[in-house]
Amino acid sequence: MADKPIxxxxxxxxxxxxxxxxAVIASGLFFSAFDPDDLFPFGADLExxxxxxxSVGFLLFWLIAAASGIGTLYFAITNCMRKNPDSRxx
Amino acid sequence: MTNRNAPxxxxxxxxxxxxxxxxxxxxxxxxxxxxxxxxxxYASLRVLGVFGLLGIYYLLPWLQWDGHQAVLFDxxxxxxxxxxxxxxxxxxxxxxxxxxxxxxxxFFVTALVGRVWCGYACPQTVWTEAFLWIERKVEGNRMxxxxxxxxxxxxxxxxxxxxxxxxxxxxSAWTGxxxxxxxxxxxxxGQRMLAxxxxxxxxxxxxxxxxxxxxxAGWMREQVCKYMCPYARxxxxxxxxxxxxxxxxxxxxxxxxxxxxxxxxxxxGLGDCIDCTMCVQVCPTGIDIRDGLQxxxxxxxxxxxxxxxxxxxxGYEKGLIKYTTENSMEGKNTxxxxxxxxxxxxxxxxxxxxxxxxxxxxxxxGLDVIRDRNSLxxxxxEGLIENVYILKILNMDDSAHTxxxxxxxxxxxxxxxxxxxxxxxxxxxxxxxxRLRADESSLEARSSxxxxxxxxxDDSALQVQQDARFLGPS
Numbered sequence: 304m305a306d307k308p309i310x311x312x313x314x315x316x317x318x319x320x321x322x323x324x325x326a327v328i329a330s331g332l333f334f335s336a337f338d339p340d341d342l343f344p345f346g347a348d349l350e351x352x353x354x355x356x357x358s359v360g361f362l363l364f365w366l367i368a369a370a371s372g373i374g375t376l377y378f379a380i381t382n383c384m385r386k387n388p389d390s391r392x393x
Numbered sequence: 394m395t396n397r398n399a400p401x402x403x404x405x406x407x408x409x410x411x412x413x414x415x416x417x418x419x420x421x422x423x424x425x426x427x428x429x430x431x432x433x434x435y436a437s438l439r440v441l442g443v444f445g446l447l448g449i450y451y452l453l454p455w456l457q458w459d460g461h462q463a464v465l466f467d468x469x470x471x472x473x474x475x476x477x478x479x480x481x482x483x484x485x486x487x488x489x490x491x492x493x494x495x496x497x498x499x500f501f502v503t504a505l506v507g508r509v510w511c512g513y514a515c516p517q518t519v520w521t522e523a524f525l526w527i528e529r530k531v532e533g534n535r536m537x538x539x540x541x542x543x544x545x546x547x548x549x550x551x552x553x554x555x556x557x558x559x560x561x562x563x564x565s566a567w568t569g570x571x572x573x574x575x576x577x578x579x580x581x582x583g584q585r586m587l588a589x590x591x592x593x594x595x596x597x598x599x600x601x602x603x604x605x606x607x608x609x610a611g612w613m614r615e616q617v618c619k620y621m622c623p624y625a626r627x628x629x630x631x632x633x634x635x636x637x638x639x640x641x642x643x644x645x646x647x648x649x650x651x652x653x654x655x656x657x658x659x660x661x662g663l664g665d666c667i668d669c670t671m672c673v674q675v676c677p678t679g680i681d682i683r684d685g686l687q688x689x690x691x692x693x694x695x696x697x698x699x700x701x702x703x704x705x706x707x708g709y710e711k712g713l714i715k716y717t718t719e720n721s722m723e724g725k726n727t728x729x730x731x732x733x734x735x736x737x738x739x740x741x742x743x744x745x746x747x748x749x750x751x752x753x754x755x756x757x758x759g760l761d762v763i764r765d766r767n768s769l770x771x772x773x774x775e776g777l778i779e780n781v782y783i784l785k786i787l788n789m790d791d792s793a794h795t796x797x798x799x800x801x802x803x804x805x806x807x808x809x810x811x812x813x814x815x816x817x818x819x820x821x822x823x824x825x826x827x828r829l830r831a832d833e834s835s836l837e838a839r840s841s842x843x844x845x846x847x848x849x850x851d852d853s854a855l856q857v858q859q860d861a862r863f864l865g866p867s
Contacts, residue, residue, distance in 0.1 A: 313620060316620055316621060317620075320621050331485070331488075332485070334482075335482040335483075335485035336482070336485075338471060338482070352469065352592065352594065353468065353469040354468060354469055354576075354577070354592065354594045354595070355592075355593070355594045357468055358594045358597065358598070
């Protein structure tokens with residue numbers, strides 16, 4: 304592992320970018336299998352368009368995938384610190 | 394992370410970066426790279442790529458086809474129009490297959506000619522090139538840009554920076570609008586934008602995609618290739634000794650050194666490289682190609698153009714940096730047909746032909762049978778057992794059809810519908826309630842299978858079958 308700490312911006316990238324790609328695939332699969340109108344039988348009453356439902360669905364998938372990414376990064380970094388305690392201060 | 398097959402490892406005196414150094418540089422803070430403008434054969438090819446690909450991107454949504462937008466991913470209607478093909482959610486498999494074909498094609502091309510995708514066709518390269526062009530028009534050449542950035546903020550610098558970002562953001566906004574135009578009819582979208590009547594989500598996605606373009610092409614640039622691109626990380630796995638790469642020829646160039654144009658290099662004991670660093674200055678990823686093949690190299694061949702120009706000026710032969718293969722550099726023949734290429738070709742052709750066959754034989758009719766969830770069954774006045782279903786009929790054809798419905802599976806089963814004819818307009822999905830009635834004596838079990846058979850009256854090829862459960866008393 305690198306001696307230098309990972310800059311914050313790159314931490315954001317490694318979390319947000321793969322989870323973005325995952326969310327694209329996940330929402331593509333999910334919404335091709337389920338029609339939002341079938342999920343919400345009274346969808347007409349909801350104050351949200353189909354585009355809105357797709358968007359919210361995508362953003363939720365992104366959030367979930369990003370949460371997993373944060374977990375992975377956190378465990379990877381703390382594991383690394385345990386093995387190599389000096390890297391904490393750098 | 395370095396390329397396993399990096400050539401020139403034993404060539405130039407300058408050591409190639411170790412794995413640790415590369416790994417550290419992956420996490421290092423970035424210095425802004427100012428690529429010098431370059432002219433030449435490959436630069437012209439890239440400009441051609443930029444105009445061709447951006448032209449397609451920005452113009453395609455405006456193209457009409459048969460009364461609808463030629464390429465429209467109509468999410469609200471759950472239909473994808475791609476010229477004469479209309480894809481439905483159940484056709485998602487075709488899109489997945491297309492993606493697999495695209496992926497394998499990329500593998501094939503990479504094994505054959507290296508990272509040409511990165512250098513000429515990748516959206517990141519193409520938009521970065523457009524943004525660099527705007528930057529040069531506003532801020533001037535490489536030297537002027539560096540000088541401007543080093544100077545303290547003043548009225549002139551502010552004016553130039555504001556102009557640049559205004560142009561970048563306008564271009565990005567146009568890009569975002571075009572992107573949303575692939576999902577929402579762009580003519581209508583444009584009109585509503587001019588009237589400030591865009592929906593909240595359309596506005597959100599225009600801004601989102603616009604800012605992504607602005608950030609990636611204006612600010613991140615080569616860092617996208619280095620930190621975000623999965624292809625850049627695994628492409629070296631497709632490389633072998635016969636893959637086309639861009640390389641400096643150390644045997645010819647070394648020892649490098651500056652000299653007068655009139656000087657005789659042989660007398661000075663120098664190679665052909667005059668160490669002018671033009672190849673470094675033009676590099677959009679800021680590497681020195683003379684250090685050997687590096688994973689940062691996006692094979693844009695800017696260094697070839699730059700070096701050829703210098704070689705011309707010096708009166709030396711062109712091609713000190715050139716497209717070559719490792720075999721060719723070692724004086725061996727380059728093999729185009731090799732096991733790797735044969736395997737990629739076979740896999741690719743198999744998937745492509747399966748894809749074409751299944752699209753060509755696709756039946757443009759879908760039938761979903763949904764049992765009424767409210768009751769298991771009902772006994773009619775005549776003492777028959779009745780089950781109620783909703784038939785979802787999806788006409789994926791481009792003309793309206795009338796269908797006839799048949800039911801099999803239970804002896805003497807009767808079909809009752811509220812409508813006299815089942816007619817579905819082109820590209821539409823309609824629900825039809827249907828009731829099946831059967832005599833209890835003909836039911837063998839509590840649950841029997843019935844088969845609905847739907848066929849277009851004017852085209853017997855349009856035929857589908859769907860199973861359903863028929864429930865009765867035990």
